[in-house]
Amino acid sequence: MTLGQVSLLFLCFHVLAPLLCTTSNAALLQAFNCSTSDNYTATSAYAANVKQFLAALPENAVSNNGGFYNGTVGEGVDTVYGLAMCPADYSRGDCGDCLTAAAAASNDDGLQNRCPGSRTVLAMFDRCLVRFSDNNFFGTPETGVVLALSGERVMAPGVYSPTVEQAFKDSTDRAVISPQRFAASAGHPYVFVQCTWDLSADKCRQCLQVLSANTSGMISIRREGQRKSYSCALRYSNTSFMVVPFTFTAAPPGSRTQPIGQAGTSALHGHSKAETVGGAVGAVVAVVCLVALICYVFKLRGQRNTKDLRKFSYSELARATSNFSEQEELGAGAFGTVYRGKVEGIQQSKNQNVEGVQKSRKVKVESIHVAIKKITMTIPKETSSQQVPVDTTDVRVRIEQDKKDLELVRKDFYNEIKIMSPLHHRNIIRLVGWCKENKSLFLVYELMESGNLEHYLYPKHGTMDTDLHGITASGAILLLDWPKRQNILIGVTTGLVYLHCECGERLLHRDIKPSNVLLDKNFNAKLCDFGLVTQFSHNHTSRTTKIVRGTPVYIDPTYVDSQRACQQNDVYSLGILLLEVVCCERPEITDTGHNLIHKVSTCYLGNQILNAADTRLRGNDNFDRQIERVLKIGLACVQREVKQRPHIRRVLECLTNETAQLPFFPTPSCIPLTLSESETTAASSSRNSNAIPAAPPSQSGTAAGQDAGVTPLLP
Structure with missing residues (x-):
């Protein structure tokens, strides 16, 4: 292989791999352990060796070795034994960034700051994963579970659990004989297992068996989950996730350790050095480029564009809804109505060989039930200039405002199509198609059988079918028990993690509230109403908006003050939702403050936080413990200082893992017990219009919106 060919292939990798397989988000510290005895000083030889070890990790573990490194720095009592490994479900680029951050002295989560002086x-x-010590730990497994994550509840445990356990067993058998101590399943259920490469086959199996045993009780009730120790990890899911294979072959356990700075000797014989290096580089680069291509394909899977959406005709939607009859209405707002409908499947062509001749025939796909949002683009008659004197200034102003409102609704329509087209996630509502005809705009979604969360928190009728919807407690109907509420909150948070961290562009929802959380027949949550979403690249952390639009009681006060939209605005809104779902009390902004924040924080500061919860949920010790955690997480999310609020990934980790360390607990000075100036303004307006000043009404009847300048994508 010529030098030019090698350079071209490396160019292919370095251009494609970062773009296709990285996400450029900050790494999340999930667990750590720092020794507290016999600490070293900042000027000692051991401190210098630790810095040298950490600084070299990105190159040693990623650039030179494909995902793992263990070695030593220094000698004698000042020797640092160090190890680093990349997880298989993240790209090597993400791992390299993580190792760089772990080594950075300027990073709060950097290990030198997190564990100052720890040997x-x-x-x-x-x-x-990063480990170092003054004792040689190579080859000795750490089997204690330090991370346990779980997802939504599974509906068919009798079928799902045995298949996952068998997949774990098969993958473990393959991992222990792999030099990389790694294996993944080829199909459903999706599983991978992984050990640090310094472990022998027996030690790797021992570590994975501990994790598998710890997971066995969860598999029967959860669709996905993870377990990690400091020496091994496993993950399973009923949906596919990215796995990046390791491209370098590790030496046998026990022979990998080498001082940093020394070159390893080649294990190949009978070839010249040039042939060995050229052949190895060529093979490795070819595999790396193939991996980059695989990552690209996986990234494209599940993503759609506007061409994939179905364009419906007005007659199709009228037929699907019995000509938009009242009997099919699911709900109504200021600018439209949502109907239940059943649309015919799309006819698809299928080639068939008939007597040696290829013929095409039409195949009709099964009809599907949908929710159809009809957005009326006409000014209400009561505000028409023909109904009032022409010289009435107030009416003219109102008409002009109506026109502006309708233009914003039109922009929201196009924006929702643009934003939702590529989204594909179990906790995001799926947009099926659209229609623009007869002065009306239509958005067609998958139908969620159970409606929205608000209907169950605040039912309009005193009784419902308890066999279907819940249990009766303390003489009042309880439509959502605690397991359902917990599952819904996890689903909403998982959807936000997808929007904030896992999309091609960073997305902020900006209107998180119970009415925008839809529920399927199993009470799994899906976020909806994407007309207000703000979009920007992962390289930016915020974006200036021209208008503050949203539902006042859920809007982050710092967003009102700065008009800069950022991820922490959604975290604040999620915090309000967490408190609302646990307390089952509508949020309000009063003269004394935000009622939910005031109520929960007062109970928290009085060491009686459970007194704030819905009393119908209380009584089970396990549930009480979980409810208390969620209330504390909610308080952490609504802290006045944006920097003190947890990252959305941290929120999800704390909701799904009861052993995870909770976010920073707010002190009385951090909890917004009193109103800020922006909250006082919002309180005054919300009692009259339920809208932030200058924010026009949205399709759902509350204030909402999107940045100006959305370009229509449709003819």
Whole structure:
């Protein structure tokens, strides 16, 4: 292979791999352990060796070795034994960034700041594992579970659980004989297992068996889950996720350790050095480019564009809804109505060989039930200039405002199509198609059988079918018990993690509230109403908006003050939702403050936080413990200082893992017990219009919106 060919292939990798397989988000510290005895000083030889070890990790573990490194720095009593490994479900680029952050002295989560002076440190990030010690730990497994994550509840445990357990067993058998101590299943259920490469086959199996045994009780009730120790990890899911294979072959356990700075000797014989390097580089680069291509394909899977959406005709939607009859109405707002409908499947062509001749025939796909949002683009008659004197200034102003409102609704329509077209996630409502005809705009969604969360928190009728919807407690109907509420909150948070961190562009929802959380027949949550979403690249952390639009009681006060939209605005709104779902009390902004924040924080500061919860949920010790955690997480999300609020990934981790360390607990000075100036303004307006000043009404009847300048994508 010529030098030019090698350079071209490396160019292919370095251009494609970062774009296709990285997400450029900050790594999340999931677990850590720092020794507290016999600490070293900042000027000692051991401190210098630790810095050298950490600084070299990105190159040693990723650039030179494809995802793993263990080695030593220094000698004698100042020797640092160090190890780093990349997880298989993140790209090597993400891992390299994680290792760089772990080594950075300027980073709060950097190990030198997190564990100052500690001679032994074990740190588990979501994207990398780092260990170092003054004792040789190579080959000795750490089997204690330090991270346990779980997802939504499974509906068919009798079928799902045995298949996952068998997949774990098969993958473990393959991992222990792999030099990389790694294996993944080829199909459903999706599983991968992984050990640090310094472990022998027996030690790797021992570690994975501990994790598998710890997971067995969860498989029967959860669709997905993870377990991690400082020496091994496993993950399973009923939906596919990215796995990046390791491209370098590790030496046998026990022979990998080498001082940093020394070159390893080649294990190949009978070839010249040039042939060995050229052949190895060529093979490895070819595999790496193939991996980059695979990552690209996986990234494209599940993503759609506007061409994939179905364009319906007005007559199709009228037929599907019995000509938009009242009997099919699901709900109505200021600018439209939502109907239940059943649309015919799309006819698809299928080639068939008939007597040696290829013929095409039409095949009709089964009809589907949908929710059809009809957005009327006409000014209400009561505000028409023909109904009032022409010289009435107030009416003219109102008509002009109506026109502006309708233009914003039109922009929201196009924006929702643009934003939702590529989205594909179990906790995001699926947009099926659209229609623009007869002065009306239509958005067609998948139908969610159970309606929205608000209907169950605040039912309009005193009784419902308890066999279907819940249990009766304390003489009042309880439509959502605690397991359902917990599952819904996890689903909403998972959807936000997808929007904030896992899309091609960073998305902020900006209108999180119970009416925008839809529920399927199993009470799994899906976020909806994407007309207000703000979009920007992962390289930016915020975006200036021209108008503050949203539902006042859920809007982050710092967003009102700055008019800069950022991820923490959604975290604040999620915090209000967490408190609302647990307390089952509508949020309000009063003269004394935000009622939910005031109520929960007062109970928290009085060491009686459970007194704030819906009393119908109380009585089970396990549930009480979970409810208390959610209330504390909610308080952490609504802290006045944006920097003190947890990252959305951290929120999800704390909701799904009861052993995870809770976010920073707010002190009385951090909890917004009193109103800020922006909240006082919002309180005054919300009692009259339920809208922030200058924010026009949205399709759902509350204030909402989107940045100006959305370009229509449709003819």
